[in-house]
Amino acid sequence: MNDTYDTQNKIVLENVTFAYNPGTPLEKRALENISLCFERGKVTGIAGHTGSGKSTIVRLLNGLEKPNGGRVLLDGEDIWANPKKIGKIRFRVGLVMQYPEYQLFEETVRADISYGPRRMGLDDEEINRRVIDSAAICGVSESDLDRSPFELSGGQKRRAAIAGIMAMRPEVLVLDEPAAGLDPEGRSVIFGAVLRYMREYDASVIIVSHSMENMAEYCDNIAVLRQGKLELSGKKEDIFSQPELLIKAGLDVPEITSLAMKLEERGIRVSNSVFTVGYTADKLSALFEERRRAKNA
Amino acid sequence: MHNSITLGQYYPVKSPLHSLDGRMRIFVTLIYMIMAFVCNSAASFLMLALFSLVLIFISRVPFGVIMKSIRAILIILLITFIMNVFFYTSDAEPLFEWWIFRLYTEGIVKAFMMAVRITALVAVSCLMMSYTATPIDITHSIEAIFEPIKFLREPIHSFSMMMFIALRFIPTLTDDTDRILTAQKSRGADLSEGSLFARIRNLTAIMIPLFVSSFRRADELAIAMECRCYHGGEGRTRMRTLHYRASDFVILALFVVYAAAVVWLNSIKIFGY
Structure with a gap:
């Protein structure tokens, strides 16, 4: 991740410190001096064990909490410069909470998706256009739009809820454990929708998860938190070249990465950074080919 | 963010009052309350106040914490005092x-006595039922106390289970x-912000998902309980059974002495009160 003032950076945390209940005996330090940049048009993953502060970062990005120290910059401007306008920031930084399907409440899926845009004060025509568009991105079929959200299946509900956030057309889309409790197919549908939204609207995407498996597949950059401190951050390839540090942060490395670590212990080095199955398979077969040739020669 | 553990106002220290058996707790609190109403002489009110202070001292709950519960009833206290002072009639x-x-x-003396009585009652009932006992302990004890009338086919267990679940789910x-x-x-x-109608409309965005999630939780809990073969109170054992201990009887003796002292002091008048 680049320099703080680079225009590539959509949203930036600058020396952010945060504690819950500051100045009381119940004070709980959640984040300490975090500086992080989230690039435009890229997917950044925030990984960390339970209690590492990932959910707190989500609340800070969205202006739900105010940092005790440091700043949150959106397009180079402090989001708390005018605290009265923090509501506007929430439309620009869309937040998909954990289990977003629990926030559905309207009579129809259509009404629920249009809740956010309506709160923004858009006209009916624009709202309708956005509803249809976000529903299409999330794979919510046109016929489901007029059903009650409570009649949908679990996966469909979640997609409808995410469409409700996308309909606000946020420039930054923050997702907290978007794949929790879904099967692999449901997971890839959700991530597919998120990537499509990012490309279509040149948005920045931030995914918070404890699963490195998902991170390896969908993220460009990764930041690893450990007990409220930034442990690692950088390009995905660089992060996965140091799997020991991930394990130290209490994270599970992807299966393929731990396989590569075991192979390396036995003297077979696949590559610097291992996180996808296809790439590893190619590398390994090339290695075997090389050895066979060496033996025959 | 809130602290989800502090339901009620349990003050976690170790004291004979904290370890008091739940059934004994309810019984002695009842003695205390009855005696607070039996008091009618200045001397017995002095005893009431003194005994309340002794209880607070034994419980090791800081005095300031108790004062908080009294502060909550300050207005009621003031109103009763004024009422008693102004509406008292006598031939004297x-x-x-x-x-x-x-x-x-x-x-004025009667109003003062009433104020002492209310203050003592609130302070000690908070102390006995909330600061030194968890709501769950109290629920279990109530069930145990009503155990004998089970033969009347009263669904004691179901009621206490309902109470227990309701308490358990407040933080959730x-x-x-x-x-x-x-x-x-x-x-x-x-x-x-917005008009009253707009605010009510916005509230539905919170209430509906909340109802949905409570129903979902109730459903899941019912299934989980059935999976563990829950079939009501019959033949059900407890992980924590209630036992009387020697210290419980010491506390009981203390309350009995207090009750006797109140009755005796009622007959002694200081300056005619």
Whole structure:
């Protein structure tokens, strides 16, 4: 991740410190001096064990909490410069909470998706256009739009809820454990929708998860938190070249990465950074080919 | 963010009052309360106040914490005091007379006694039922106390289970509310602005998901309980059974002495009160 003032950076945390209940005996330090940049048009993953502060970062990005120290910059401007306008920031930084399907409440899926845009004060025509568009991105079929959200299946509900956030057309889309409790197919549908939204609207995407498996597949950059401190951050390839540090942060490395670590212990080095199955398979077969040739020669 | 553990006002220290058996706790608190109403002489009220202070001292709960529960009833206390002072009538010579108001020395003394009684009752019932006992302990004890009338086919167990579940789910529902509130806030819901109608409309965005999630939780809990073969109270054993201990009887003796002292002091008058 680049320099703080680079225009590539959509949203930036600058020396952010945060504690819950500051100045009381119940004070709980959640984040300490975090500086992080989230690039435009890229997917950044925030990984960390339970209690590492990932959910707190989500609340800070969205202006739900105010940092005790440091700043949150959106397009180079402090989001708390005018605290009265923090509501506007929430439309620009869309937040998909954990289990977003629990926030559905309207009579129809259509009404629920249009809740956010309506709160923004858009006209009916624009709202309708956005509803249809976000529903299409999330794979919510046109016929489901007029059903009650409570009649949908679990996966469909979640997609409808995410469409409700996308309909606000946020420039930054923050997702907290978007794949929790879904099967692999449901997971890839959700991530597919998120990537499509990012490309279509040149948005920045931030995914918070404890699963490195998902991170390896969908993220460009990764930041690893450990007990409220930034442990690692950088390009995905660089992060996965140091799997020991991930394990130290209490994270599970992807299966393929731990396989590569075991192979390396036995003297077979696949590559610097291992996180996808296809790439590893190619590398390994090339290695075997090389050895066979060496033996025959 | 809130602290989801502090339901009630349990003050976690070790003391003979904290370890008191739940059934004994309810029984001695009852003695205390009855005796607070039996008091009618200045000397017995002095005893009441003194005994209350002794209890607070034994419980090791800081005095300031107890004062907080008294502060909550300060207005009620003031109103009762004024009522008692102004509406007391007697044939004796009034101490002070103005327009329709007549103040009697006896009225002021009675009002003062009433104030002491209410303060003591609130302080000690909070101490016994909330600061030194968890709601769950109390629920279990109530069930144990009503155990003997089970033969009347009263569903004692079901009631206490309902009470227990309701208490157990308060923090969970608070968490749910918090989560839903956050989610809707980030979709632009604003509960503090707009006309009354707009606010009610916005409230549905919180209430409906909250109802849905409580029903879901109730459903899941019912299934989980059935999976563990829950079939009501019959033949069900407890992980924590209630046992009387020697210290419980020492506390009981203390309360009995207090009750006897109140009865005796009622017959002794200081300055005629």
